[in-house]
Amino acid sequence: MKKTSSFEFIRILVAIGISLILGFLLTLLLSKDPIHAYKYFLYGPLSKTRRIIEFINNSVPLIFTGLAVSIVFKAEQFNIGAEGQLFIGAVAGTAVAILFPHIQILHIILVFIAAMIAGMLWAAVPGILKSKLNASELVSSLMMNYVAFYLGLYFVNYYLRDKNAGFLVSYKFPKTAWLPYLYRRYHFHYGIIVALVFVVLVWYLLYRTKIGYEIRMIGYNLKFSEAGGINVPNTIFSAQVISGAVAGIAGAIEVTGLYHRFLWQNLPGYGFDGIIVALLARNNPIGVPFAALFLGYLRTGARIMERQSDMSAEMVTVLQAFVILLVTAQAFLSTWKQRMIEKASRKEEEENE
Amino acid sequence: METPILEMRDIVKIYPNGVMANKGVNFKVMPGEIHALLGENGAGKTTLMNILFGLQAPTSGEIFYKGKKVKIASPHDAIRLGIGMVHQHFMLVPSLTVAENIVLGMEPKRGVFFSKEDAYRITKEIGEKYGLEVPPKERVQDLPVGIRQRIEILKTLLRGAELLVLDEPTAVLTPQETEELFDALKKLVSQGKTIIFITHKLREVKEIGDRITVLRNGKNAGEALVKDVTEEDMSRMMVGRDVELIIHKTPSKPGEVILHVENIEYTPPGHNKLLKGISFSVREGEILGIAGVEGNGQRELIEILTGLREGDSGSVKVRGKELFGATPREIRLASVAHIPEDRMARGVAALASIEENLVVDRYFLPPFSKGKFSIDVKKIHENGEKLVKEFGIKAKSSVVPVEMLSGGNIQKVVVAREFTSNAKLIIANQPTRGIDVGATEFIRNRLVDERDRGAAVLLVSADLMEVMQLSDRLIVMYEGEIVGYFDSLDGLTEQELGKYMLGIKKDAPEKIKEAVVS
Secondary structure, eight states: OHHHHHHHHHHHHHHHHHHHHHHHHHHHHHOSSHHHHHHHHHHHHHHSHHHHHHHHHHHHHHHHHHHHHHHHHHTTOOOOOHHHHHHHHHHHHHHHHHHSOOOTTHHHHHHHHHHHHHHHHHHHHHHHHHHHHOOOHHHHHHHHHHHHHHHHHHHIIIIIBOTTSSSSOBOOOOGGGSOOEEETGGGEETHHHHHHHHHHHHHHHHHHBHHHHHHHHHHHOHHHHHHHTOOHHHHHHHHHHHHHHHHHHHHHHIIIIIISSOOOSSOOSHHHHHHHHHHHTTTOTTTHHHHHHHHHHHHHHHHHHHHHSSSOTTHHHHHHHHHHHHHHOTTTTHHHHHHHHHHHHHHHHHHHO | OOOOSEEEEEEEEEOTTSOEEEEEEEEEEOTTOEEEEEOOTTSSHHHHHHHHTTSSOOSEEEEEETTEEEOOOSHHHHHHHTEEEEOSSOOOOTTSBHHHHHTTTSOOEETTEEOHHHHHHHHHHHHHHHTOOOOTTSBGGGSOHHHHHHHHHHHHHHTTOSEEEEESTTTTOOHHHHHHHHHHHHHHHHTTOEEEEEEOOHHHHHHHOSEEEEEETTEEEEEEEGGGOOHHHHHHHHHSSOSOOOOOOOOOOOOSEEEEEEEEEEOOTTSOOOEEEEEEEEETTOEEEEEOOTTSSHHHHHHHHTTSSOOSEEEEEETTEEOTTOOHHHHHHTTEEEEOSOIIIIIOOTTSBHHHHTTTTTTTSTTTEETTTEEOHHHHHHHHHHHHHHTTOOOSOTTSBGGGSOHHHHHHHHHHHHTTSOOSEEEEESTTTTOOHHHHHHHHHHHHHHHHHTOEEEEEOSOHHHHHHHOSEEEEEETTEEEEEESOOTTOOHHHHHHHHTTSOOOOHHHHHTTSOO
16 A cells, blocks of 8 residues: 555656656757756746745645645546636625725635635535436536636626726725735735645545545445445535635635736636646645645746746646646556566465465 | 367466466366366456456466467457357347347448348358357347347357357356256357356256366366266365355344335336335344345345335335335444445445445444544544454554455455444345355354344345355245245255245245244
8 A cells, every 4th residue: 555655656756757858858849048948947936036936826726726626536526617616716705805894804704705605606516416416517517617707707897897997807905805915025925824724624624524534435436335324415515515615715815815806807727727736646635735836836937937038838738738648647657566566466475375 | 188279377367456366377178178167256267267368468377279379468369369258247239139249340241231131141040050049130138148148159159269268157047048058058069169167056067067177266276077076076176175164053042023024116227027025024133044046136125125226115124113215324323234245346445444444334423423523533443453353354454455455354344344333133145255265154153143142134145055054044036026935944955945046946925925024
């Protein structure tokens, strides 16, 4: 058991290593000054305080969506609706931030609660459809993304829009609805702390609570859970809704921490990135911040590289694709794993003789 | 000496989960013989044959076919060599006709169009050639199992099979169909075919086998000519010692009725009625056995009793409480334990740890719950370690995932859970199927212990030895009905019971009503 999980870890590291090498080869081909470009990509995020903060702030929503997706993946269910849950969470948070009286502390808390509830409601739809009608949560959660997007934009446009701004953004939030700063410069907000608290909460939820036990058991073996007395439809529903709450909060963090207004014109893509994070973290909440920081690092590095060299930031999508391909490819390094297992079995067999 | 048509040398197969299913097996088949491959469930027979047919790659080992070393990477390779396989579960398209199924993948064409007439003709011809006649124009879904099996055999013959592998072909057949199959097999052999016959029914081996190879626990356990050995010899080879297990059992002292089942009816969607009014009762301190060939409604009955399937109508009362249509949790909370038929599907979560598997029915109750929402992992761990020791589960600790255990130890995890819930009713479905003798003996004795503690036990088993050894009273199911009832097993022979199981003999309705006691 120990061996196979450390194997997974090594496998992911090897996959990342190979991808980085491939990325370098790509840079060699495309850049006039590849060493310079790749250096910015690899070291850029750590080269200045501002960039370190940028990279950490970039990772925060990824931690949340990574956690959200992990919860559902643990139950062997699908959730590609984190995107919409996050978006609608941001919209609901924006509404409370703008419309609610400006009371210290209480205001920001209410913003978060609103975002959480919005995310939960959004996740409840695929949850109910799946648990009551056995409708594929894959399809319905994807559909809900578009509903969230258009409905959210409509709502912002008609009720919350700042008409003095030149484009579609909401009014600026009052200070009482700002997420406090850890460090006033460069918008270093409390998001990362809240995210790490949620890592612990989600870990506790999955490994120390009844509902967590139920989620994990139906993920391991649904029929077994059913025979053991676990209410499978309820558990599926709960996993989706809890996941939606976590994703919804991510939306609130983005608007209250970084922008202090709602300004998304597109789905930001964090929900889909959450799937990558969950995949890299093997659905383990403790692994999620590492995977999210890694992805955030790559993203930030790519952006810096784009600013500083002739390479385009899109290269990171190629790298990402390599990593995902290698991590999800069951056969990658599987001969090595199989050989390890064979050796162990033969040894055990000899001991039994 | 004649060259064997097939020789498999030193075959080792280790599955990705670490299970070593074949541990250096040697297997030799001579041309023109019916060779029985014998062994208990889990002995490695199916793995060996899957390797032969290219469905599994061996970890190491060599295969020789007609004296030449071959590499079989896929069923295509196997078919090209002339090896055909008839699986336990038929691989036919039910909505197509017999002829269409037989020519599937090698359809006769006129121009670019599929020629039905040619397909009918081919089917008729090949059927006549081998004495396996089938109705070419009928749809497979309308035909009985025996005919479907013939279609499978014809399919392999049409593809040029010279060596036929039949995986437990009689498990699904009636006695008459079995006879017909055997006649057909003999005819095939007389026409120069060679047959490998996987089974664990010794009587059948005696009837048509020429030679046997016995596997036990993934290794060779013996080879012999059928005429040189008795059924007892064969069973000894299969299990490794005399089959008589030592079960300590005193006469039962039944008390009040715990389980009362009345008139259960069940119709699977789109099928005929499967359960036709099942009624019986079980009292505390006794074991009621349900015997019968698999597939006669036992599985569905148990699933209805345990809340895993919805029946049409009827009543299930446990200590007077109506539980027909209740959820599995409600039923378990009414003091019912359930050892499911298929341990990997319903008995355990293979990837979860032993200790987590041991609390699936009680993690929400004290002492394992902590407050309204939390669980106490320390208590769960202590419980795990305690039960691993108490039930002799071979594992380094209770945090090991269940998938790392052997079949017998996995079943011990299941019974360790179900026997420690202090249930008033224990429903055990095939509790010792496919596990080693030691674990079998242990589990059977524990079942008797549970009975003596005052539990009512409902035991379903396809293993005649098991039901006869353990049951205090016995009912026999055949085609969704109770066809026999015995209020005592004294003097009951296997042969007599067999007649009921095959539907040859049936008790009068008045006698069957006695299965309900009060």
